[in-house]
Amino acid sequence: MDSLKPTIGIRGVVLLCIAVVIFSELLGLPILRRAIRPAPPPSNLVAAAAAPSLVAWNEATIVLSSTGNPVRGEFISRRCESCHGVEGFSSQASTPNLAGIDAQYLWKELQDFRSAKRKSVIMQQIAGALTSRDAADVAAYFAMLPNAPDAQFNPIFPQTLKDQSAIEIAQHLLAVGDPARGIPPCQACHGPLGNVRPAPSLASQNSDYVMSQLNDFASGARTNDVNLPMRTIAAELFPNERQALAEFYGADLARFPVGYVTQ
Numbered sequence: 001m002d003s004l005k006p007t008i009g010i011r012g013v014v015l016l017c018i019a020v021v022i023f024s025e026l027l028g029l030p031i032l033r034r035a036i037r038p039a040p041p042p043s044n045l046v047a048a049a050a051a052p053s054l055v056a057w058n059e060a061t062i063v064l065s066s067t068g069n070p071v072r073g074e075f076i077s078r079r080c081e082s083c084h085g086v087e088g089f090s091s092q093a094s095t096p097n098l099a100g101i102d103a104q105y106l107w108k109e110l111q112d113f114r115s116a117k118r119k120s121v122i123m124q125q126i127a128g129a130l131t132s133r134d135a136a137d138v139a140a141y142f143a144m145l146p147n148a149p150d151a152q153f154n155p156i157f158p159q160t161l162k163d164q165s166a167i168e169i170a171q172h173l174l175a176v177g178d179p180a181r182g183i184p185p186c187q188a189c190h191g192p193l194g195n196v197r198p199a200p201s202l203a204s205q206n207s208d209y210v211m212s213q214l215n216d217f218a219s220g221a222r223t224n225d226v227n228l229p230m231r232t233i234a235a236e237l238f239p240n241e242r243q244a245l246a247e248f249y250g251a252d253l254a255r256f257p258v259g260y261v262t263q
């Protein structure tokens with residue numbers, strides 16, 4: 001009896017499908033093309049791709065980044081000392097010193113490396129292996145270390161000033177900036193006169209590293225400064241001014257507000 005039941009079989013199903021697709025094409029309602037057209041990305045993903053950083057300062061991120069456990073952080077820092085030094089002072093002037101740098105800034109940079117908002121082949125890998133809690137802990141540890149040079153652990157800081165004329169150029173930019181070009185005084189954000197979250201102290205930073213970051217902000221290779229302060233400022237600085245600023249910071253001359261520095 002079964003064999004008498006009307007049956008269309010597999011071949012029938014396939015032919016039916018082909019017929020439906022052809023009809024839909026003829027009627028201007030393409031099924032296949034519609035199915036493979038990629039869906040537009042959700043608008044929040046578009047916004048995230050354009051944002052300079054995925055870190056937003058709110059209660060949760062401020063609490064997390066400022067309550068790291070430095071004891072746990074010290075263990076994590078063993079992975080960092082080959083480049084950033086045992087006491088947070090690097091043996092290479094092109095690698096940043098981390099000793100005594102504000103924990104919130106360090107945490108933000110680690111998050112930015114993780115999300116590739118800040119590009120660095122080395123640091124993207126290293127930060128990618130940390131959770132945001134690990135990053136807070138290791139940031140708390142480095143922030144706690146003294147940022148005063150200790151000849152035993154940081155033989156290359158401070159660096160010697162190559163050109164004495166750097167002092168005058170840098171002091172003017174630190175204290176006054178250049179209102180005509182819209183450059184505010186560096187020390188208003190980077191200290192010691194004022195501090196703007198998350199602008200780090202530059203007082204114990206290496207000259208080559210400061211130079212490379214100013215160049216990267218100016219060229220757009222580094223774009224993780226929220227609200228663009230550094231991309232705008234660095235692009236306005238002349239190359240000799242960037243050099244003078246880098247040398248001034250690297251020579252440990254910015255520890256006190258400009259005006260107190262003796263030449």
Ligand code: HEC
Nearest residue numbers: 076077079080082083095096106109110120122123126138
């Ligand atoms: C193999 C070398 C190397 C190791 C290991 C390393 N770093 Fe780095 N780190 C660098 C270099 C080079 C840079 C500068 C990247 C750039 O040019 O932007 C950097 C930049 C950073 C910055 C940004 C500093 C600033 O002033 O903006 C932070 C924060 C940082 N590293 C934290 C860490 C931590 C935490 C560890 C260990 C878990 C670590 N690094 C391990 C080489 C290293």
Ligand code: HEC
Nearest residue numbers: 173184185186189198199200210213224225226229230245
């Ligand atoms: C309006 C505030 C502001 C002013 C003024 C300012 N900066 Fe910055 N700067 C920042 C902020 C914020 C960051 C951190 C960006 C980020 O989130 O990574 C920064 C980062 C930097 C860095 C990178 C630090 C590091 O460890 O990687 C350098 C170098 C720097 N600034 C130099 C300068 C110099 C030199 C001047 C003066 C000519 C200056 N800045 C003026 C806000 C400022």
